[in-house]
Amino acid sequence: MSLDGKVPPGPLPDKWDSCKRRLKSVAPADRPKYRVIVVGTGLAGASAAATLAEQGFRVDAFFYHDSARRAHSIAAQGGINAAKNYPKDGDSVERLFTDTIKGGDFRAREANVYRLAQISNAIIDQCAAQGVPFAREYDGLLANRSFGGVKVRRTFYARGQTGQQLLLGAYQAMMRQVDAGGVTLHPRAEMLDLVVADGAAKGIVVRDLLTGACTAHAADAVVLATGGYANVYFLSTNAKACNVTATYRAYRRGAYFANPCYTQIHPTCIPVASPHQSKLTLMSESLRNDGRIWVPKKTGDRRPPAEIPDAERDYYLERKYPSYGNLAPRDIASRAAKEVCDEGRGVGPGGQGVYLDFADAIKKLGRKVIEERYGNLFAMYHEITGEDAYQTPMRIYPAPHYTMGGLWVDYNLMSTVPGLFVIGEANFSDHGANRLGASALMQGLADGYFILPFTLAGYLAERAPQGSGTGHAAFGAVSRDVQQRTQRLLGARGSRTVDEFHRELGTLLWDQCGMARSAEGLKTALGRIPALREEFWKGVNVLGSDQDLNQALEKAGRVADFFDFAELMCRDALHREESCGGHFRVEHQTPDGEAKRNDAQCGYVAAWQFTADSQAPLLHKEPLAFEAVPLTVRSYK
Amino acid sequence: MRLTLRVWRQKSAADPGRFETYEAKEIGPDLSFLELLDVVNEDLQRRGIEPIAFDHDCREGICGSCAMMINGCAHGSRLASRDSRDGPEPAVATCQLYLRHFKDGDVITIEPWRAKAFPVVKDLVVNRSAFDRIITAGGYVSVNTGEAPEANSIPVPKQRADEAMDAAACIGCGACVAACPNASAMLFVAAKISHLAMLPQGQAERAKRALSMVEQMDKEGFGNCTNHYECMTACPKEIHVKVIAHMNREYLAGRI
Numbered sequence: 001m002s003l004d005g006k007v008p009p010g011p012l013p014d015k016w017d018s019c020k021r022r023l024k025s026v027a028p029a030d031r032p033k034y035r036v037i038v039v040g041t042g043l044a045g046a047s048a049a050a051t052l053a054e055q056g057f058r059v060d061a062f063f064y065h066d067s068a069r070r071a072h073s074i075a076a077q078g079g080i081n082a083a084k085n086y087p088k089d090g091d092s093v094e095r096l097f098t099d100t101i102k103g104g105d106f107r108a109r110e111a112n113v114y115r116l117a118q119i120s121n122a123i124i125d126q127c128a129a130q131g132v133p134f135a136r137e138y139d140g141l142l143a144n145r146s147f148g149g150v151k152v153r154r155t156f157y158a159r160g161q162t163g164q165q166l167l168l169g170a171y172q173a174m175m176r177q178v179d180a181g182g183v184t185l186h187p188r189a190e191m192l193d194l195v196v197a198d199g200a201a202k203g204i205v206v207r208d209l210l211t212g213a214c215t216a217h218a219a220d221a222v223v224l225a226t227g228g229y230a231n232v233y234f235l236s237t238n239a240k241a242c243n244v245t246a247t248y249r250a251y252r253r254g255a256y257f258a259n260p261c262y263t264q265i266h267p268t269c270i271p272v273a274s275p276h277q278s279k280l281t282l283m284s285e286s287l288r289n290d291g292r293i294w295v296p297k298k299t300g301d302r303r304p305p306a307e308i309p310d311a312e313r314d315y316y317l318e319r320k321y322p323s324y325g326n327l328a329p330r331d332i333a334s335r336a337a338k339e340v341c342d343e344g345r346g347v348g349p350g351g352q353g354v355y356l357d358f359a360d361a362i363k364k365l366g367r368k369v370i371e372e373r374y375g376n377l378f379a380m381y382h383e384i385t386g387e388d389a390y391q392t393p394m395r396i397y398p399a400p401h402y403t404m405g406g407l408w409v410d411y412n413l414m415s416t417v418p419g420l421f422v423i424g425e426a427n428f429s430d431h432g433a434n435r436l437g438a439s440a441l442m443q444g445l446a447d448g449y450f451i452l453p454f455t456l457a458g459y460l461a462e463r464a465p466q467g468s469g470t471g472h473a474a475f476g477a478v479s480r481d482v483q484q485r486t487q488r489l490l491g492a493r494g495s496r497t498v499d500e501f502h503r504e505l506g507t508l509l510w511d512q513c514g515m516a517r518s519a520e521g522l523k524t525a526l527g528r529i530p531a532l533r534e535e536f537w538k539g540v541n542v543l544g545s546d547q548d549l550n551q552a553l554e555k556a557g558r559v560a561d562f563f564d565f566a567e568l569m570c571r572d573a574l575h576r577e578e579s580c581g582g583h584f585r586v587e588h589q590t591p592d593g594e595a596k597r598n599d600a601q602c603g604y605v606a607a608w609q610f611t612a613d614s615q616a617p618l619l620h621k622e623p624l625a626f627e628a629v630p631l632t633v634r635s636y637k
Numbered sequence: 638m639r640l641t642l643r644v645w646r647q648k649s650a651a652d653p654g655r656f657e658t659y660e661a662k663e664i665g666p667d668l669s670f671l672e673l674l675d676v677v678n679e680d681l682q683r684r685g686i687e688p689i690a691f692d693h694d695c696r697e698g699i700c701g702s703c704a705m706m707i708n709g710c711a712h713g714s715r716l717a718s719r720d721s722r723d724g725p726e727p728a729v730a731t732c733q734l735y736l737r738h739f740k741d742g743d744v745i746t747i748e749p750w751r752a753k754a755f756p757v758v759k760d761l762v763v764n765r766s767a768f769d770r771i772i773t774a775g776g777y778v779s780v781n782t783g784e785a786p787e788a789n790s791i792p793v794p795k796q797r798a799d800e801a802m803d804a805a806a807c808i809g810c811g812a813c814v815a816a817c818p819n820a821s822a823m824l825f826v827a828a829k830i831s832h833l834a835m836l837p838q839g840q841a842e843r844a845k846r847a848l849s850m851v852e853q854m855d856k857e858g859f860g861n862c863t864n865h866y867e868c869m870t871a872c873p874k875e876i877h878v879k880v881i882a883h884m885n886r887e888y889l890a891g892r893i
Contacts, residue, residue: 051782066692067769069809070700086789122783129785131778131838133802140792158802164699165805172777179773187766210758239694273667278675279696380697383733384669449782497682499675544687548649549759551690552682 003256003607003622006410007111012628013093016115019411023458031056033465036456037204037219038062039191039246041174042071043167043441044424045225047448050173053182055453057460060217061174061183062206064190064241064554069171072227072239073444076163077284077377078147079155080127080441082120087144091152093117099150100439101629103329104404104432105581105597107259107605110628111411112429119446124156126449130169134158146289146327147437155438160284160376166441170448190554191246192482194222194253194420197474201420202466205475205482209554212546214482216475218468220460221419223452224250225444228403228425230263232562232569233514234506236400237269237282243558244565247407247426251568255415256607256620258408258428260565261573264435264582265515266401267333270384270394271353280399281384283356283377285437288326290361290370291394293317293333295354299344305355305393316340324636331434331582331595332636334398338515339593341397348395357393398515402440404431404582405572408607408622412455413447416607421456423447428605433581486546489556494539498555501536505559505566508532513570518586522574526567533563568608568617575619578602599631638664638741642677644689645748647757654757656746666737670713671696671703673736690760696732698873701808703731704815705761706748711812711871713738730810730873750811752820754858765811767857768825774853775846776829778838791837804832806874813868813876819860824868826854827884828876834887844891851888 008019026034034057038049041063049061065071085091096117101108128134128142135143135157144153158165177183188209195203195216203218229244230236251257268283294313301308316336318325328336337354340346347353362370367390371378378389385395406428407415413429414421424444431439512525536559544550579588579595580602588596605622640661647654659677668676671693678688694702707713712731716738739745747761755763793801805828813824830847833839839846862881869878 047782054781065694065700065702066765067701067809069769069772070694070702072695072700075695075697075699084788122785125785125788126780126782128788128791129778129780129838131801131833131836133798133805133832133836134788135802136793136795136798138795140794140798141789158805161699161806164808165802168805172772173780173782175769175773176777176779179775185769187769239700240696241694274665274672276664276668276672276676278669278672281697380733383729383735386666386735386737453782495683497679499679541682543682543685549690549762552688 003408003605003620004410005109005622006412007109008411012111012114015111016118020454023454024461026457026461028056032058034058034460035060035219035468036221036223037217038223038225039204040071040225040227040426041068041171042073042225042227042424043170043444044448045071045223046167046170046174047445048223048225048423048452049183050170050177051449051453052456053177053180055457056182059177059183060186060219062186062189062191062204064188064209066187068174068185068187069168071167072242073167073441074164075239076441077160077282078286079145079157079162079438080123080166081147081154081438082124082156082442083117083154084121084124086142087153089152091154095152096120096154098629100430100436101432102634103434103436105434105595105634106432106599106603106626106631107262107580107624108430108432109624110626114628115451116430116443116446119450120442122450123442123445127166127169130173132158132165132169145286147285150436163441166445170445191226192249192557193478194250195474195478196253196417197472200418202472203470203475205478207482210549212548212550214479216470216479218466218470218475220463220466221421221456223421223423223456224407224426225423225448226426228406229565230400230403232506232566233400233510234502235272235277235280235510237266237280240279243561245558245561247422248561248565250407250415250417250420252610254417254610255420256408256609257405257568258605258607259405259572260569260608261513261576261583262404262433262581263400264330264402264404265334265398267330267337267398268356268396269399270381271348271397273349273385281380282399282401283381283394283396285330287356287374287377290365290373291326291356291358292360293326293354293356295340295345295347301345305357314340314345321636328636329434329436335515335584337398353395353397355393356396358389359393362390402435404428404433404435408605412458413452414455414459419459421452423452433583485557486553488537489540489542489553489560490546492538492540492542494541496539497541498552498559501532501540502559502562505532505563509566509569513573516584516586517573519574522570525570526574529563529567529570536560536563571617572606572608576602576606597633638666638736640664640673640739641744643744643746646689646760649759650756664736666735668736669696669732670707670734670736671732690762692762693732698730698733699808701730701810704750704763704810704812705731706750706815707731707734708746711816712873714812714871714873728873728875730808733873750815752814752859754820754822755811755814767822767859768809768811770857771822771826771850771853772829775842775849778833779842793836797835801832801835804828804835804876804880807876808874810873812871812873814859816867816871817860818865818867819863821862821868822854822857822859823862823881823884824872824876824878826850827880830887831880831883834883843887847884847887847891
């Protein structure tokens with residue numbers, strides 16, 4: 001079955017304007033009668049909640065942290081892209097669009113990406129006006145830097161804390177609306193299911209994490225801004241609580257899940273150091289602007305890096321991709337690191353690492369410049385590893401970081417369930433099979449500030465307000481489902497902890513559905529997951545009660561959904577008979593080991609529809625047409 | 638290495654709470670402090686004891702969730718800076734503290750933030766919503782989406798932007814309150830007032846912002862500053878107490 005993305009007709013540059021012209025709007029006096037539920041308060045959720053409330057809609061914002069300011073967008077380090085072309089190096093909306101389509105390995109929807117590039121400039125204006133302390137040049141104008149995968153300087157940044165500053169901007173805008181009465185916050189409340197009634201999203205069921213109370217909430221529309229699912233691998237750069245539950249539950253209620261196999265493995269993370277490792281730490285990709293990546297030429301060379309002469313080092317990215325060198329896109333840099341480590345040339349304990357060396361940059365620019373640019377990152381590296389990267393090269397290794405897959409949405413950011421909108425990392429829309437650096441912040445804020453408020457209003461304008469009643473039988477039924485699940489988790493009283501199961505699942509996925517995938521490996525994983533899931537439901541040990549703060553219970557619910565979701569992810573990876581972006585199938589590569597796309601057979605978005613627990617999901621395809629950017633083999637050589 | 642932990646356990650706000658002692662064996666110096674708690678919690682659960690509740694999330698020192706007193710010192714930050722002779726050592730949040738700063742056989746006391754305005758929820762988890770209410774009172778620039786002028790139409794001197802960024806780096810963890818003998822929130826409040834007062838975008842609401850945020854701070858039951866500077870020492874983002882002087886000027890200027 002073919003899916004319609006509802007892309008407006010007309011030339012690419014006019015689509016968004018014509019869409020906005022066609023969308024109906026709600027009269028200002030009527031807006032307070034509509035309630036919108038926003039789940040998640042990261043960049044996408046907070047910016048959407050603030051903007052919807054500014055326009056006069058009533059917003060209920062739900063999040064599982066104690067404060068809305070703690071969402072994981074806060075951890076984004078490097079920056080945010082925009083086509084301002086301040087450095088006058090030839091950047092433009094067209095170029096940002098082309099880079100993003102190409103960076104995504106031709107698996108994103110052209111119209112969405114074009115709109116993203118068009119909106120990028122307004123985001124910078126908005127954030128600067130909010131008081132986001134962007135880096136400046138000495139003339140007081142905004143500074144830009146370059147970032148992996150592109151050749152222009154279009155990345156705006158606030159030291160190594162761009163995500164934090166943008167999130168605080170959105171959070172403050174939202175808190176202003178809390179003060180004005182337009183936004184009601186529901187902290188420490190986790191969405192555990194979606195309520196669909198009469199063919200549309202009508203509300204959610206949440207668990208109050210402090211009291212354990214499960215309550216249903218009704219609204220005229222539901223917005224999911226619940227982030228990505230990289231924690232399915234257990235070890236990732238995501239915050240510990242990041243999970244797939246909200247989007248996976250929505251999938252079970254009828255929203256199609258698109259491209260779950262598109263996961264981004266980030267090349268510059270600190271390698272695993274201990275068997276008790278709980279998460280992986282990302283070192284900003286901006287480090288690749290000045291650092292040179294290398295491994296010894298000889299396998300098993302255990303000499304300290306300082307004793308390996310230049311002639312015996314392999315600067316493999318510079319060698320393989322002379323044009324982009326150390327700035328090759330993330331998927332390519334990650335896979336190249338895996339390759340050299342698989343050859344036995346990896347460095348550090350366990351041989352799972354490569355060097356990121358600043359010696360040449362320090363020689364050329366001086367230590368002071370490097371300190372200014374990356375001081376906080378070097379300090380962070382030192383605290384974690386005990387090593388001084390000014391003296392000895394950093395060791396880095398790829399780690400799961402971002403997930404391009406997500407709930408399928410049309411051009412209006414609405415899922416296949418009417419009234420259910422999905423924004424930010426939680427949707428699938430803009431990054432194709434690989435996201436470029438500094439594009440996640442751009443997309444989250446474009447969705448939240450500038451797209452959703454229009455398209456959601458257009459949806460509401462065609463309906464009468466429903467009020468906040470939860471009388472429909474669906475609310476009771478979904479609440480009962482949620483409570484039964486909780487009781488099942490508490491009732492198992494097995495002998496293994498939630499984390500033990502999660503680690504086992506994560507290792508399996510990392511091995512079989514990580515940086516390189518094979519049909520055989522994916523089939524192994526698909527065989528193993530159901531058995532492991534059964535062991536989980538029988539053997540998990542969740543102590544305590546459902547009447548108070550119970551962090552083990554929270555985790556158990558999230559891991560239970562990861563088990564189901566992992567199967568979907570592997571199924572998607574197995575069905576996609578090509579290599580593209582973050583999805584590398586070993587069966588599909590060129591003789592020199594580069595990804596081989598199959599545009600003729602695989603040039604589509606794979607959107608999966610839930611059927612039943614015992615049945616395989618149904619695959620729907622949204623064909624992708626490339627009219628503005630001709631299909632080419634991505635080359636960074 | 639082997640460590641002994643004295644951990645504050647408290648079932649709920651109403652429960653009086655007590656210290657419990659747990660042993661952590663066969664752990665290495667490369668573990669983070671929170672991974673130490675993970676290991677202890679795994680062990681407790683295997684023994685049928687409810688795990689220690691503690692707030693944490695990003696585990697890279699930016700979300701501001703983790704919050705605990707370690708040997709009487711907020712985030713244990715000072716334990717890391719004590720060892721800073723061998724290289725660049727940042728101030729840290731609990732999640733960025735590594736066990737290499739401890740010795741085999743150490744006894745470590747772990748408590749929640751102690752402040753009237755941060756009531757204990759459970760074990761090491763406290764309620765910091767007072768901070769959110771202070772921001773709600775005025776910690777923002779009133780600009781609706783779409784109203785912003787072209788970003789480069791208002792230049793900001795680099796030094797000014799850098800200073801604003803120094804203050805804006807606050808992660809809202811509450812260590813300043815926990816470290817202060819008066820449980821004062823002045824460093825937190827001042828960081829936001831100072832950040833926005835330093836930028837041209839923050840000028841229009843400058844006086845009103847300082848007054849309303851300070852008023853809310855007082856309402857929440859935080860103490861006053863008596864210049865101990867403990868807040869600055871504990872702050873994982875090294876926010877300088879000079880922002881408090883800045884806030885006082887802003888407040889005074891707003892009053893007259």
